[in-house]
Amino acid sequence: MKSRPRIGEVGExxxxxxxxxxVEFHGDGMPAVVSTPNIIQFLERTARHTLAPHxxxxxxxxxxxxxxxxxxxxxxxxTIHCRAQVIAVEDRKVTFQIEARDQHEVIVRGLxxxxxxxxxxxxxxxxxxxx
Numbered sequence: 001m002k003s004r005p006r007i008g009e010v011g012e013x014x015x016x017x018x019x020x021x022x023v024e025f026h027g028d029g030m031p032a033v034v035s036t037p038n039i040i041q042f043l044e045r046t047a048r049h050t051l052a053p054h055x056x057x058x059x060x061x062x063x064x065x066x067x068x069x070x071x072x073x074x075x076x077x078x079t080i081h082c083r084a085q086v087i088a089v090e091d092r093k094v095t096f097q098i099e100a101r102d103q104h105e106v107i108v109r110g111l112x113x114x115x116x117x118x119x120x121x122x123x124x125x126x127x128x129x130x131x
Contacts, residue, residue, distance in 0.1 A: 001054050001055060001056065001059065001092070001116055002054060002055065002056050003053075003054045004054065004089055005050070005051060005054050005086045005089055005094055006086065007086055007087065007088070007089065008085065008086065009050065009085070009086045010050070010083060010084070010085045010086075011046055011047065011049050011050025011051075011083070011084045011085075012046065012081065012082065012083050012084075013042070013045060013046045013049060013081075013082045014079050014080070014081050014082075015042045015045075015079065015080050015081075015082065016079045017034050017038075017074070017076050017077060017078060017079070017080060018076060018077065019032065019076055021034045021035060021038040021076060022034065022035065022076045023035040031073075031075065032075065032076040033073040033074060033075055033076065034073075034074045034075075034076060034078075034080065036068075036070045036108075039068075039070065039074075039080065039100050039107065039108050040066060040068065042080055042082050042100060043066070043068070043082050043084065043098045043100055043108065043110075043112060044063050044066070044112065045082075046082040046083065046084040046098070047061075047063075047084040047094075047096045047098065047112050047114055048061055048114065050084045050086070050096070051094055051114060051116070055116060058118055058119050058120065059116050059117065059118055059119065060116075060117055060119055060122070061094070061114040061115065061116050061117070062114065062115055062117055062122075063112065063113075063114055064093065064113045064114060064115050065111070065112065065113040066098075066110065066111070066112045066113075067110050067111045067112075068098070068108050068109065068110030068111075068112075069108065069109055069110060070107065070108050071105075071106060071107055071108060071109065072102075072104075072105055072106070072107045073107070074102040074107050075102075078102045078103055079102075079103070080100050080101070080102055080107070081100065081101045081102075082098070082099070082100045083098065083099045083100075083101075084096040084097075084098050084112065085097045085098075087111075092115055092116040092117075093113060093114070093115050093116075094113070094114050094115075094116070095111060095112070095113045096111065096112045096113070096114070097110075097111060098110050098111065098112045
């Protein structure tokens with residue numbers, strides 16, 4: 001890492017939703033709401049973007065852990081506002097407190113841990129597994 005993220009540093013993204021983000025079983029009497037896996041993806045993207053300015057050109061961050069509570073549904077079509085705040089930095093691992101809100105309330109809260117990796121060694125490891 002070219003710089004160490006500061007405890008308390010915050011990143012935010014606003015992500016508009018559409019039908020590709022809906023739960024797969026909507027329409028069977030279920031309203032079109034944003035699925036938990038999609039919200040997790042939004043939160044991971046927010047944490048990744050928060051960490052990106054601290055990385056060298058040959059580094060990326062990958063998710064290690066995610067622990068969330070999905071508290072409320074969000075109708076498809078609303079914008080989800082995601083927030084990732086750095087709460088711990090240990091060597092090449094960064095832990096974030098994460099939160100997602102729709103226009104009415106907090107919909108997800110939790111923790112997310114990311115690891116900083118070197119692309120060359122990561123790619124080599126993936127290639128070895130692909131044989």
